[in-house]
Amino acid sequence: MNIPVIAAGGIADGRGIAAAMALGAEAVQLGTRFLSAEECNIHENYKAKVLKAGDTSTMVTGRRLGHPVRSIRNQFAREYSKIEYTDISDEDLEKFAEGRLRMAVQDGDEKQGCFLSGQIAGLVTKEESCREIIKDLMEDTDRVLGGLKKWER
Secondary structure, three states, rough: OOOOOOOEEOOOOOHHHHHHHHOOOOEOOHHHHHHHEEOOOHHHEEEEHHOOOOOOEEEEEOOOOOOOEEEEEEEHHHHHHHHHEEEEHHHHHHHHOOOHHHHHHOOOOOOOOOOOOOOHHHOOOOOOHHHHHHHHHHHHHHHHHHHHHHOOO
């Protein structure tokens, strides 16, 4: 095939970028890492949840409706998970989730908001500018890729 491959998901540091490139990706897409950016205008509670998250802090819901999402575990996510595969109608399930992302992003509602985040949130440990994040990513990637040279033949 002659199309560019862009790796996405599970990437938050130079090791992830280097792995994607070593496997043939031409570019990477990062999301969760930039939730902690100073320029990201999500509610401070949202940023705090991402920064506190560990490698088991997220869960996947929404599979039943064909729109799976990964979010940080909280009261809403647990309630959704409990009712997702009951006899609740698709329409009522959609209504139950309606507005929950806004509740997280704008209101910072830690119990009822839906805090979308990749599982990689455990690697996001500090708030910094986009410039600092990109600089860190590129320096880390260069360091990892430089270390791979010893394995070249």
